[in-house]
Amino acid sequence: MELGAAALAASLALPRLAGATETVTAEGAMTMAYVTTSDGVEIFYKDWGPKDAQPIVFHHGWPLSSDDWDAQMLFFLSNGYRVVAHDRRGHGRSAQVSDGHDMDHYAADAFAVAEHLDLRNAVHIGHSTGGGEVARYVARHGQPSGRVAKAVLLSAVPPLMLKTEANPEGLPIEVFNGFREGTANNRAQIFLDVAAGPFYGFNREGAEVSQGVVQNWWRQGMMGSAKAHYDGIKAFSETDQTEDLRAIDVPTLVMHGDDDQIVPIADAALKSIKLLKNGTLKVYAGYPHGMLTTHAQVLNPDLLAFVKG
Numbered sequence: 247m248e249l250g251a252a253a254l255a256a257s258l259a260l261p262r263l264a265g266a267t268e269t270v271t272a273e274g275a276m277t278m279a280y281v282t283t284s285d286g287v288e289i290f291y292k293d294w295g296p297k298d299a300q301p302i303v304f305h306h307g308w309p310l311s312s313d314d315w316d317a318q319m320l321f322f323l324s325n326g327y328r329v330v331a332h333d334r335r336g337h338g339r340s341a342q343v344s345d346g347h348d349m350d351h352y353a354a355d356a357f358a359v360a361e362h363l364d365l366r367n368a369v370h371i372g373h374s375t376g377g378g379e380v381a382r383y384v385a386r387h388g389q390p391s392g393r394v395a396k397a398v399l400l401s402a403v404p405p406l407m408l409k410t411e412a413n414p415e416g417l418p419i420e421v422f423n424g425f426r427e428g429t430a431n432n433r434a435q436i437f438l439d440v441a442a443g444p445f446y447g448f449n450r451e452g453a454e455v456s457q458g459v460v461q462n463w464w465r466q467g468m469m470g471s472a473k474a475h476y477d478g479i480k481a482f483s484e485t486d487q488t489e490d491l492r493a494i495d496v497p498t499l500v501m502h503g504d505d506d507q508i509v510p511i512a513d514a515a516l517k518s519i520k521l522l523k524n525g526t527l528k529v530y531a532g533y534p535h536g537m538l539t540t541h542a543q544v545l546n547p548d549l550l551a552f553v554k555g
Contacts, residue, residue, distance in 0.1 A: 278339065281362040283355055285346065290339035291332035291359050295323050300395070301365045302553065304331040305356065305383075307374030307401075308482055309429075309437070309467040309475040311338025314373070317542040318549065325550060330368075332359045334379070336474020338466065347477035349485045353382035360393055369396045369553050373538055374509060375482040377402020385493040397498045398549065401535050403509055404487035404518050415513045422483045429476050437467040444507035447534030459539055491521035498525045499552045501545065503533025526552075 280288045292312055302322045304315040312331035319329040333340040335355055336347055356379060360368065370388065372380030377399040388394035409416035428436030441463035443449040448460070467475070500522070502515035511529065519527040528548065533541055 280340075281358050283335075283358045285351075287335050287343050287346065287355065288341040289332050289335060289355050289359060291330060291363075292319070293328070293330050293363060294319065295328040296326070297328060299326055299328040300553075301328045301330055301363075301368040303356075303360065303365065303368050303370045304329070305370065305372035305376030305379045306331070306334065306337070307376050308478050309337065309433075309470055310463065311466045311469060313338070313462070313466055314539070318371070318538065318546060321542070321546040322550070322553075327553075330359070330363060330365065332356065333470075334376075334474075336478070337470040339469070342471035342474065344473060347474050348481045349378055349382045349487070352379040352481070353386055356383045357387040357391075360388070361391075366393050367395045368393055369398065370394060371398040371400060371549065372402060373400045374535065375403055375478065378404050378482060378485060378487055381487050381490040381494065384496065384498075385490040389493070389495060394496050396496055396553065397494065398501065398552065399498065399515070399518060400501045400538060400545075401503065401506055401509055402500070402514060402518070403482050403485075404514065405491055405521060406486045406488070407483045407509065407513065413513070415517075417483070417510070417513070422479050425479050426476060429472065429479065433472055433475065434464070434468060437464045440508075445534065446536040446540050447505060447507070449507075450505070450534075459536075463536075488521060491518055492523070495523055497552075498522050499549075500525055500527045501530070501548070502527075503530045503535065503537045505532050506535045508535035 278290065280290050282288050304318060306312055306314045311333045315331050319331060322329050334352055336342055370380045370384060380397055380399060381404045384394050384397050406413050407417055409418050441460040446459060447453055448455045500515045500519050502511045504511050515527060519525050530537060538545055
């Protein structure tokens with residue numbers, strides 16, 4: 247007697263740890279992997295490569311997903327590493343929950359993935375908002391649990407993007423209010439405008455615009471939740487991570503393009519390096535905010551050299 251698809255899938259399902267879920271096809275192949283956080287949020291993750299190899303963990307920027315790291319994940323996979331990346335809550339394939347769109351929850355969610363996969367001696371690499379996530383994760387979760395070997399802050403938002411009396415070099419609140427207005431009223435258009443303009447430096451004279459890159463940015467953004475994206479603007483712009491940076495002891499590479507129009511280098515990398523105990527700064531002349539995509543052929547070998555060093 248033939249089993250129904252649901253019964254067959256159930257009969258072939260592999261045992262799993264509490265808090266972890268997978269989607270299983272009728273043939274028994276796992277297609278999606280999730281971990282459930284302590285506050286009940288399902289976080290999607292990718293985990294490729296040898297499970298006994300050193301893990302390289304990637305943290306994506308706003309409003310994207312783990313797909314933004316394709317070039318780096320395939321590169322490190324080809325060099326024998328285990329590569330892991332997750333979609334931040336409300337982004338990509340993770341649950342579109344209403345609350346928790348702040349650095350504390352972002353870091354705790356990353357720790358839920360690291361704990362579930364028992365990642366140790368890991369190198370955590372974060373881009374933009376993901377760099378803020380890495381800084382808080384390493385300071386509050388990764389170092390105390392002994393799970394982190396090194397960290398990379400790539401075009402990252404720390405220590406603080408917003409202009410304040412104590413941070414006069416920051417960007418005025420009106421800049422971020424503009425992002426909020428665009429996200430609330432027509433995020434499909436603002437996502438196109440950002441990707442086709444300052445994010446990749448495609449608005450610079452002589453720039454070679456890749457429509458595929460623009461459309462992929464838009465695709466990733468529109469997969470996520472408008473609520474998560476709206477709240478995330480406050481998280482990446484108003485979170486002061488000075489103390490996170492001061493608390494990090496592991497070797498940390500700070501990478502930034504000096505033509506970054508989204509996170510200006512003077513208020514980010516050049517300040518972060520002064521706060522880190524064991525930091526190295528690498529500046530890329532003329533590179534944009536999205537240099538991990540536009541200049542992957544340069545950044546990937548530099549990342550590998552740091553990981554191996």
